[in-house]
Amino acid sequence: MNIKPAFGNTVVGVGVAAILAACATGPSPAELDREAIAVIRAAFRDQNIAKIDRIQQDLGQAACSSGTPPSEALAEQVMAQAKATVKWPTSGQYFGDWREGERIAQSGRGMTWTDSSTATSANGGSCYNCHQLSKAEVSFGTIGPSLYNYGKNRGVADILAPTAQGIVEYTWMKLYNGKSYNACSNMPRFGHAGLLDEKQMAHLMALLLDPKSPVNQ
Amino acid sequence: MGDPMRIRAQVSANTTTVRVLMSHEMETGQRRDPAGKVIPAWFIQEVSAAHNGKPVLTASWGPSVAKNPFMRFNLKGAKAGDKVSVTWTDNKGDKRTDEAVVA
Amino acid sequence: MKAALLWATVGAALLTSPVLPGVGQAQAQAQAQAQAQAQPRAQAPAKTTADGIAEYRKMLEDGNPADLFEAKGEGLWKQKCGPRNASLENCNLGKGPGVVKGAFVELPRWFEDTQRVQDLESRLVTCMETLQGFNATEIAKTEFGRGEQVNVTALATYIAAESRGLRFNLPQAHPAERKSYEIGKRVFFFRGGPMDFSCAACHSEAGKRIRLQDLPELTKNPGDGVGFAAWPAYRVSNGQMWGMQLRLNDCFRQQRFPFPGFGSDVTIALGSYMGVNAKGAQSIAPAIKR
Numbered sequence: 001m002n003i004k005p006a007f008g009n010t011v012v013g014v015g016v017a018a019i020l021a022a023c024a025t026g027p028s029p030a031e032l033d034r035e036a037i038a039v040i041r042a043a044f045r046d047q048n049i050a051k052i053d054r055i056q057q058d059l060g061q062a063a064c065s066s067g068t069p070p071s072e073a074l075a076e077q078v079m080a081q082a083k084a085t086v087k088w089p090t091s092g093q094y095f096g097d098w099r100e101g102e103r104i105a106q107s108g109r110g111m112t113w114t115d116s117s118t119a120t121s122a123n124g125g126s127c128y129n130c131h132q133l134s135k136a137e138v139s140f141g142t143i144g145p146s147l148y149n150y151g152k153n154r155g156v157a158d159i160l161a162p163t164a165q166g167i168v169e170y171t172w173m174k175l176y177n178g179k180s181y182n183a184c185s186n187m188p189r190f191g192h193a194g195l196l197d198e199k200q201m202a203h204l205m206a207l208l209l210d211p212k213s214p215v216n217q
Numbered sequence: 218m219g220d221p222m223r224i225r226a227q228v229s230a231n232t233t234t235v236r237v238l239m240s241h242e243m244e245t246g247q248r249r250d251p252a253g254k255v256i257p258a259w260f261i262q263e264v265s266a267a268h269n270g271k272p273v274l275t276a277s278w279g280p281s282v283a284k285n286p287f288m289r290f291n292l293k294g295a296k297a298g299d300k301v302s303v304t305w306t307d308n309k310g311d312k313r314t315d316e317a318v319v320a
Numbered sequence: 321m322k323a324a325l326l327w328a329t330v331g332a333a334l335l336t337s338p339v340l341p342g343v344g345q346a347q348a349q350a351q352a353q354a355q356a357q358a359q360p361r362a363q364a365p366a367k368t369t370a371d372g373i374a375e376y377r378k379m380l381e382d383g384n385p386a387d388l389f390e391a392k393g394e395g396l397w398k399q400k401c402g403p404r405n406a407s408l409e410n411c412n413l414g415k416g417p418g419v420v421k422g423a424f425v426e427l428p429r430w431f432e433d434t435q436r437v438q439d440l441e442s443r444l445v446t447c448m449e450t451l452q453g454f455n456a457t458e459i460a461k462t463e464f465g466r467g468e469q470v471n472v473t474a475l476a477t478y479i480a481a482e483s484r485g486l487r488f489n490l491p492q493a494h495p496a497e498r499k500s501y502e503i504g505k506r507v508f509f510f511r512g513g514p515m516d517f518s519c520a521a522c523h524s525e526a527g528k529r530i531r532l533q534d535l536p537e538l539t540k541n542p543g544d545g546v547g548f549a550a551w552p553a554y555r556v557s558n559g560q561m562w563g564m565q566l567r568l569n570d571c572f573r574q575q576r577f578p579f580p581g582f583g584s585d586v587t588i589a590l591g592s593y594m595g596v597n598a599k600g601a602q603s604i605a606p607a608i609k610r
Contacts, residue, residue, distance in 0.1 A: 026495055026498060026499065027499065032499070032502045032503065032506065033506060035499075035503060036502075036503045036506035036507060036510070036589075039503055039507070039585045039586055039589065040507060040510060040586055042584070042585065043580050043581050043584035043585060043586035043587070044572075044577065044578040044579060044580055044581070044584075044586070045578060045579050045581065046578055046579070047578055047579035050513075050573075050576065050577065050578045050579065051578060052578050054512055054513045054514065054576065054577060054578050055510075055512045055513070055577065055578060056512075057510075057511065057512060060516070061511040061512060061516055062511075064511050064516075065506075065509050065510050065511045065518065066506075066509050067505075067509055067520070067524070067539065111513075111514050111515065111576045112573050112574060112576055113573055113578070113579060114573065128531060129530050129531055130530065138369070138532075139531050139532050140531065140532075141528070141529055141530045141531050141532075142527070142528050142529050143521075143522060143525075143528050143529075143530060143535075186516075186521050188514070188515035188516060188517075189516065193514040193515065193516075194514070195514060195515070220388060220392065221391065223387045223388060223391060236382065236383060238383055238384075238385060238387050238388055240385075240388045242559075283556070283559070284385075284559035285385035285388060285554075285559060287382070287383020287384075287385070288383075289382065289383065
């Protein structure tokens with residue numbers, strides 16, 4: 001280490017700097033990923049109904065936890081898994097009352113640690129947080145696309161007609177498990193995560209597709 | 218007694234703008250606690266202001282005024298160095314006076 | 321008084337907004353017709369809802385109750401408190417003992433004495449322990465708005481106010497500071513909870529809003545006085561002073577996550593991520609919010 005080159009300490013300086021640079025590149029991305037998980041696990045605790053198991057990620061969550069989208073193969077896997085979770089209404093009834101649907105869409109309640117129960121009856125759909133729905137409601141978010149005229153735009157004149165079956169099933173799947181069609185959808189998985197029950201989802205179906213619903217006026 | 222008010226009085230041309238920020242819960246008496254009991258009303262009922270000891274403003278407030286109320290008023294005939302004092306009295310009989318110097 | 325004025329302004333803004341059908345439009349049209357007859361030139365567009373809300377917010381800034389907390393915090397900084405009966409005037413917030421001006425816009429940062437990257441609130445609690453003899457763990461366990469947490473909030477408001485107008489410039493020289501940023505980025509995108517939310521679900525795109533609340537894009541610099549640069553802030557809707565720790569805590573609550581520990585590495589890492597992204601943005605803290 002005690003070389004004395006003709007042009008001063010530059011060589012030694014470069015050598016030392018090179019060693020320091022190697023140390024200074026820091027942990028690899030994979031190491032940082034693991035450390036982040038550890039930091040997350042250490043930081044959170046149970047609070048009322050919000051338990052620590054909520055930060056256990058499933059495939060769909062883990063695949064969508066970075067700034068870059070998952071590979072096509074992984075996305076396909078997530079979507080296939082999501083489609084497989086979808087349960088059609090046990091009563092065969094896809095549609096409830098759009099008035100109830102509007103009430104559910106307006107409510108952002110449920111599932112936080114200040115809510116008293118995880119029962120679906122305590123939950124809202126939070127729809128207006130992200131979407132426009134009926135024209136009369138001006139307090140709507142823009143995180144998701146506008147759903148105004150959802151049924152009308154898709155030519156649904158009769159929700160019970162066989163021609164509407166495709167859109168009915170698509171909409172149900174979107175509500176039940178939005179990852180069925182978009183691996184990294186921002187839509188909460190209302191059916192799969194037990195946020196809303198099938199009656200509540202049927203009310204939302206009516207809100208979206210019933211020609212009499214304010215959404216389609 | 219409550220926490221101190223923040224009073225700023227600034228002269229500009231012919232007018233002094235006085236800004237007062239009061240620290241008060243301003244409880245309306247309409248709210249209920251998690252157990253369902255009514256939270257008792259507790260709000261400022263009267264505000265008065267004086268310039269060099271001379272009363273210049275009185276106000277009657279009620280529960281519609283928000284928590285930590287802010288009041289701004291204009292004062293004529295004040296100059297830098299003058300004293301502006303503000304007093305509030307609430308429905309519990311509590312009272313507070315704070316003073317500021319006109320800048 | 322103020323409340324009535326507020327509602328009148330908001331009401332006026334909504335009535336003239338073209339977003340509301342019916343009345344507002346009729347009025348705007350009548351106005352436009354009258355103006356067109358007087359001056360056959362293009363007239364200024366009717367005030368939008370966004371304009372009205374912006375005007376209302378500007379009016380609120382004049383009497384920001386955060387001032388009261390700032391005054392209280394300044395008193396607490398200088399007051400002898402705690403088992404050691406000492407003030408916080410020797411507290412090192414990163415720029416040397418007692419240096420307050422400019423400290424806020426360089427946090428979170430690495431601290432040699434605690435061997436941690438710390439944000440403002442956790443650093444204040446460290447000083448309350450080392451200088452004044454309080455128990456940091458106890459304070460961290462205390463609910464927001466109770467006990468010593470009230471003082472931590474007031475102190476944070478004061479320290480932030482002393483950097484008002486300065487631009488964020490978090491250090492990234494220390495490897496721990498760089499790592500904090502990287503961890504923060506990963507936490508930001510981490511999806512969890514029954515609704516699959518992450519910070520990114522709401523805060524990774526420009527121009528979005530939840531209901532009528534604009535959402536700053538926090539993966540990039542959202543601009544002066546926006547996002548990280550606006551907290552601590554006084555929230556008019558609940559009359560509370562919120563530091564960044566409480567802001568993050570309530571974000572996680574609404575994300576349906578479990579409870580983040582006060583001053584935990586998750587919260588500090590997020591501060592590093594947002595703060596470094598906000599480099600150059602002007603701080604307006606303590607601000608006023610809806």
